[in-house]
Amino acid sequence: MDIRVFLLLLLVLVSSVEHGFSLYEDQVGLMDWHQRYIGKVKHAVFHTQKTGRKRVVVSTEENVVASLDLRHAEIFWRHVLGTNDAVDAVDIALGKYVITLSSEGSILRAWNLPDGQMVWESFLQGSNPSKSLLSVPINLKVDKDNVILVFSKGFLHAVSSIDGDVLWDKDFSAESIEVQQIIQPPESYVIYAVGFVGSSQFDVYQINAKSGELLKHKSAAFPDGFYGEVLLVSSDMLVSLDATRSNLVTISFRKEEISFSKTHISYLVGESLGIPVILPSKLSGILAVKFNTLLVFIRVKSEGKLEVVDKIANAAAVSDALSFSEGQQAFALVEHVDGKILLTVKLSHDWNSDFLKESIAMDHQWGLVQKVFINTYIRTDRSHGFRVLIVMEDHSLLLLQQGEIVWSREEGLASIIDVTTSELPVEKKGVSVAKVEQNLFEWLKGHVLKLKGTLMLASPEDIAVIQDMRLKSSEKSKMTRDHNGFRKLLIVLTRAGKLYALHTGDGRVIWSLLLPSLRKSGSCKHPTGLSVYQWQVPHHHAMDENPSVLVAGRCGPHWDAPGVLSFVDTYTGKELNALGLTHSVAQVIPLPFTDSTEQHLHLLIDSDQCAHLYPRTSEAIGIFQREFSNIYWYSVEADNGIIKGHALRSNCIGVVDEYCFNSSDLWSIVFPSESEKIIATATRKLNEVVHTQAKVIADQDVMFKYISKNLLFVATIAPKASGEFGKPTPEESWLVVYLIDTVTGRILHRMTHHGSQGPVHAVLSENWVVYHYFNLRAHRYEMSVIEIYDLSRAENKDVWKLLVGKHNLTSPISLYSRPEVMTKSQSYFFTQSVKALAVTSTAKGITSKQLLIGTIGDQVLALDKRYLDPRRSVNPTQAEKEEGIIPLSDSLPIIPQSYVTHALKVEGLRGIVTLPTKLESTTLVFAHGVDLFLTRIAPSRTYDSLTEDFSYALLLLTIVALIAAIFVTWVLSEKKELQEKWR
Amino acid sequence: MDKGKGVMVGGRRWAVDFTDNSTSPSSRDIPDPPGFSRSSQDQDDSTLSRQKKDAESNWKSQKAWEVAQAPFKNLLMMGFMMWMAGSTVHLFSIGITFSALWQPISALQGVGKVFESYKDSRVDLLGPKLLFIALNLGGLALGVWKLNTLGLLPTHASDWVFSLPPAQEVEHSGGGILLR
Missing domain, CATH: 1.20.5 (Single alpha-helices involved in coiled-coils or other helix-helix interfaces)
Structure with a gap:
């Protein structure tokens, strides 16, 4: 009896470990949502034949190649190429293959247009870095085989479009020519490769398209020199700028002699307008030159004569010319007029007549138009209509047709930089049931159906309806706080400088704000968003205030550029305040103090190591002064291999600003640059809650965890091993990990893994750190755990003293007391490479933890922390078994049911964020990359609530x-x- | 009874009187049945009742001692059960331990009641009561000991610190790699 009961218990325990997070099929989508994106579109090629589905093939800045449905914006198929496999060009060949050139012109792939399967792939040889050009001539045939011309890495390749074989190639790397264009006039079998030699010589190579033979080489010197690139305006005419950027140079290259013709721009335009930029749009006979905001269209006549056709003040973007019936060519021009978009389709040969002129009202949160792609279709009355695809400032993609927005995709969400959360408003009283449940009849019907389901009387149709009802339950997408804290707002900052609020219930966008302070302006030329923080979180006081977030950004690519701050109300999505700072933003340190309106104090460190306090109120400075001597900060200079600790000293010298403090160096840790290079750091999450400082181990013994918010994990590797895989030998590569106290600079623990190399992913929580690296000796990935314990508290074991409370275990401690510590560590093999590492976090920190591993397959795997316990041994004692210690094995198990993303993939996975809910057992997991995914997991199962499928009936x-x-x-x-x- | 009486009332025709008040056997023709002695009837009423009471109190005190010793058997039984239950915490051992704790406690609560029936001015119940209490306390001790072996008593430091929140730190430090 005894044994049987024990076995039964064990079975329950084991099954709970293995399937604690698995789902049933009908639970998919119940508490998780998944959104698919593609990113900011770089190129778009339309495929709109009369028959079949109309589609557009796009490539994006997230290295995605995708085929979209032109009617509904659905993704037909999508391929996310690797992070360093950027797409250079896209085209369609033979009407059935999508051809992509990627990885700086070294990989050419063909994808089947209808289903996106890869047909062939060619690796193109070459060594010289150069422009990558792709050209798919329509009727250039070699042996009945359509040819694709690719120029990349100093070679011109002719590739068969059927199987990807390189038919011939021509090496230009020895010629010192910088090839700018590959031109293949449709009527001939001659390919022209044009380019510059040095800055003032123009060369033309004529090549036989059938064999790759060099037919002719012409060269002409242009003493004034060239600037930038050349643009092909017609089949025999190129345009470029001269070195002074004050003249337009037309080059006629197909005649016997290369001839140049120079036209002064201010003479042409009539006045000096600033620095000209030639837009790369191919407009056939016309070129567009941009001066700041003014766009000037210039027609190129024969003999290189130029003539200004039009000047447009608010032009945003110009598409390439598109040839439609009888050799007519049209292009789209987009202007911003009075907050609306003015779309004009013009014919290249006849400027004065607008083929189409439409004005479209548009949400200003999309920003300005950045790119336009034009496509034509035949209307029912057999005339030509045009639709355009536009890419907006916030990266969203829109299709315009007949003066309307047919669809839009919020592609900004494919490039999330930072994530924070905000609570929803509290539910107001007086909302009737009828209002929530629409009407009583529906409500009754729903409940009858549910009852049928529980009594197993439902037909398959009923089951489908029930499932639909469960998925679309209004309960989870309400705009109010719920009892369990599942409903929240995710505030995400994207690379475009747009802030989105997503509902955790169903993932819909509640509001979005293109931050005005992160848009290009006169004072801020290249704004970039950096991070987003919770600024005001009212819960006890100031309940009637709305919560707000702080967005930090900077006006330039370098870290000494002046910063910008923006404060955004998370309920309304309105910018409350924006500050253009005089100092730079190198670091933002949220302090653990709040003022009377529950605004969090933040310390901004600038590039001169001065600390600036926000909010700038006297109350904040009062709070800050009280804690002044206890506030430190540290900086990790990964490039120099230095970690420095700083203390605040006094108000800044030179400027009268009572919110500015200068700091002095307290300590520094210098890693020898010849042997160690910092590759990863990890700290505890600021909002992590730890329930207890003691860990009870077998035999009622107790160990005290070393729990410090000021713990920093640093991983360094040998500089030789920082290259690619397979390059370093095990002897010359090592990984050193440190645990550093950031207040005193004390190194608490140091450990070397010989024969190991990066990349290192680490996560630090409570008193442990888990990190992932590659073991060169074993040729396998490994994960290690270090747990750190406080020995200075270990004496507190007298029961009587504890009973009467005579201990100092909870009194505040200073890190200068240098507590004695002890570490335990263990390593395990792990079969997958990792993209991101995170750990679950719960409201009170009682629930056991799970590691969330973003795998190379873009999935999120939950792994119980108990598998990474340094006290695991091969034969645990009975007491240890009771404690839940798993017998040691050399590798960590990957249980298929424990993928929290189940069958889905979060393409291009970049980060995993965990958010505690009010329900202690549960945590929300948000994984973002090109796709977004959110789910709810309970690492120790939902012990504090009834499960979703609990039958109330x-x-x-x-x-x-x-x-x-x-x-x-x-x-x-x-x-x-x-x-x-x-x- | 009533029925019989009714019948008797209705048809009483003859009667035999069996009562015989004579004491001397000689006065009767019929000898006394063997084993019958007239002298027993002659005993004094007072002595008879005293004797009776003595016997009863004897019996009562004997019984009281018996009752007082009864928990001992229980104790042995419990000890055996506990040994059988083992030292791991599961339903069986917990049940046994709690019954081992509950039985003595309830018995102790009902000490008065248990010995009520043996209450007598002449019976000294203090001894049995003390024994009863001692044995039950022994049983209770056994239960507590079992509870301890199961690890359910807060006798270790770990039981007092397991939920202590972490100590606050005086210093605060932040920062990291420069924002890019």
Whole structure:
């Protein structure tokens, strides 16, 4: 009996470990959502034949090649290429293959247009870095084989479009020519490769398209020199700028002699307008030159004569010319007029007539138009209509047709930089049930269906309806706070400088804001968003204030550029305040103090190591002054291999600013540059809650965790091993990990893994750190865990003292007391390479933890922390087994059911964020990359609430049945008693 | 009874009187049945009742001692059960331990009741009561000991510190790699 019970318990325990997070098929989509994106579109090629589905093939800055449905914007197929496999060009060949050139012109791939399967792939040889050009001539045939011309890495390749074989190639790397254009006039079998030699010589190579033979080489010197690139305006004319950027140079290259013709721009335009930029749009006979905001169209006549056709003040973008019926060519021009978009389609040969002119009202949160792609279609009356695809400032993609936005895709969400959360408003009283549940009949019907489902009377159609109801439950997408804290707002900052609020229930965008302070302006030329922080989180005081977030950014690519701050209300999505800073933003340190309106104090460190306090109020400075001597900060200079600790000293010298403090160096750790290079750091999350400082181990013994918010994990590797895989030998590569106290600079622990190399991913939580690296000796990935314990508290073991509370375990401690520590560590093999590492976090920190591993397959795997316990041994004792220690194995198990992303993929996975809910057992996991995915997991199962599939109906039935039984038996017993008395 | 009486009332025709008040056997024709002695009837009423009471109190005190010793058997039984249950925490061992704890406690609560029936001015119940209490306390001790072996008593430091929140740190430090 005894043993049987024990076995049963063990079985329950084991099964809970293995399937604690697995889902049933009908639970998919119940508490998770997945959104698919592609990123900011770089190139678009339309494929709109009369038959078949109309589609557009795009390549994006997230290295995605995708085919979209032109009607509904659905993704037909999508391929996410690797992070260093950027797409250079896209085209369609033979009407059935999508050809992509990527990786700086070294990989050419063909994808099947309808289903996106790869047909062939060619690796193109070459060594010289150069422009990558792709040209798919329509009727250039070699041996009945359509040829694709690719210029990359100093070679011109002719590639068969059927199987990707290189038919011939021509080496230009010895010629010192910088090839700018590959021109293949449609009527001939001659290919022209044109380019510059040095800055003032123009060369033309004529090549036989069938064999790759060099037919002719012409060269001409242009003493003024060239600037930038050349643009092909017609089949025999090129345009470029001269070195002074004040003249336009037209080059006629197909005649016997190369001839140049120079035209002064200010003479042409009539006035000096600033620095000209030639737009790369191919407009056939016309070129567009941009001066700041003014766009000037210049027609190129024969003999290199130039003539200004039009000047447009608010032009945003120009598309390439598109040839439609009878050799007519049209292009689209987009202007911004009075907050609306003015789309004009013009014919290249006839400027004065607008083929189409449409004005479209547009949400200003999309920003300005950045790119336009034009496509034509035949209307029912057999005339030509045009649709355009536009890419906006916030990276979103829109299709315009007949003066309307047919669809839009928020592609900004494919490039999330930072994530934070905000609570939703509290539910107001007085909202009736009817309002929430639409109408009573529906509500009743739903419940009847549910009852049918629980009683297993439902037909398959009913089950489908029930499933649909569960997925679209209005409960999870309400705009109010819920009891369990599942409903929140995710505030995400994207690379375009746009802030989105996503609902955790169904992932819809509640509001979006293209931050005005992160848009290009006169004072801020290249703004970039850096990070987003919780600024004001009202919960106890200031309840009627709305919560707000702080967005930090900077006005330039370098870290000494002046910073910008923006404060955004998370309920309304309005910018409350924006600050253009005079100092730079090198670091933002949220302090653990709040003022009376629950604004969090933040310390901004600039590039001169001065600290600036925000909010700039006297109250904040009062709070800050009280804690002044206890505030430190540290900087990790990864390039120099130095970690420095700083303390605040006094107000800044030179500027009168009571919110500015200068700091002095306290300590520094210098890693020898010849042997160690910093590759990864990790700290504890600021909002992590730890429930207890003690860890009870087998035999009632207790160990005290070393729990410090000021713990920094640093991983360094040998500089030789920082290259690619396979380059370093195990002898010359090592990985050194440190645990550093960032207040005193004390190195608490140092450990070397010989024969190991990066990349290192690490996560630090409570008193442990887990990191992932590659072991060169074993040729496998490994994960290691270090747990750190405080020995200075270990004496506190007298029960009586603890009983009466005579201990100092909870009194505040100073890190200068230098507590004695002890570490335990263990390593395990792990079969997958990792993209991101995170750990679950819960409201009170009681629930056991799971590691969330973003795998190379773009999935998120949950791994119980118990597998990474340095106290694991091959044969655990009975007491250790009872404690839950798993017998040691050399590798960590990957249980297929524990993928929290189940069957889905988060393409291009970059980060995993965990958000605690009010329900202690549960945590929200948000994984972002090109795709977004959010789910709810319970690492120790939902021990504090009934599960979703709990049958309330059954419970109710049971209760009713029990009550009925009580009544019946009561009546029966009464009767019997009476009879007994009568006897 | 009533029925019989009714019948008797209705049809009483003859009667035999069996009562015989004579004490001397000689006065009767019929000898006394063997084993019958007239002298027993002659005993004094007072002595008879005293004797009776003595016997009863004897019996009562004997019984009281018996009752007082009864938990001992229980104790042995419990000890055996506990040994069987083992030292791991599961349903069986917990049940046994709690019953081992509950039985003595409830018994101790009902000490008065248990010995009520043996209450007598002449019976000294203090001894049995003390024994009863001692044995039950022994049983209780056994239960507590079992509880301890199961690890359910807060006798270790770990039981007092397991939920202590981490100590606050005086210093605060932040920073990291420069924002890019």
